[in-house]
Amino acid sequence: MKLFYHCSSCKKENKITIKSDNRYDFQKEVGGDEMNVNCTHCGKLDKKHINRFHAKANKVIILGGLVAGAVATLFLLNFGWIATATFSIPIFVWLNEEKRASAFNKVMIPRR
Numbered sequence: 001m002k003l004f005y006h007c008s009s010c011k012k013e014n015k016i017t018i019k020s021d022n023r024y025d026f027q028k029e030v031g032g033d034e035m036n037v038n039c040t041h042c043g044k045l046d047k048k049h050i051n052r053f054h055a056k057a058n059k060v061i062i063l064g065g066l067v068a069g070a071v072a073t074l075f076l077l078n079f080g081w082i083a084t085a086t087f088s089i090p091i092f093v094w095l096n097e098e099k100r101a102s103a104f105n106k107v108m109i110p111r112r
Contacts, residue, residue, distance in 0.1 A: 004053065004055070023108065051108050
C-alpha cells in the first residue's frame with residue numbers, strides 16, 4: 001500500500017515515503033495532525049492534514065503475487081492443481097492490498 005496526496009497548486013498526485021497501516025499510526029509517525037509536503041511536479045511547499053492523504057494498492061506487491069502464482073504453477077504441474085494455484089495466489093494478494101488501502105481510506109482523524 002502506498003500513500004498519496006494531491007497538490008493544491010498543480011492538482012497532480014504525489015507519493016510519500018511514509019508507510020502506515022492506518023491513520024492513527026500515520027499520525028504518530030508524523031507527530032501531529034499536519035505534515036509539510038513538497039510537490040515533486042511544481043515544487044510548492046504545503047501543509048496537508050492527515051485526512052488529505054489517501055492509499056492505493058501497491059502494484060509491485062501485486063506483480064510479486066503474479067510471479068508467485070507462476071512459480072507455484074511450475075511446482076504443482078504434476079499434481080493437477082495448476083489453475084487453482086495460478087489464479088488464487090495473485091487474487092489473494094490483490095484482495096489483501098485493496099483491503100488494506102480501503103481500511104486506511106475509511107478511517108478519518110477528527111480535526112482539532
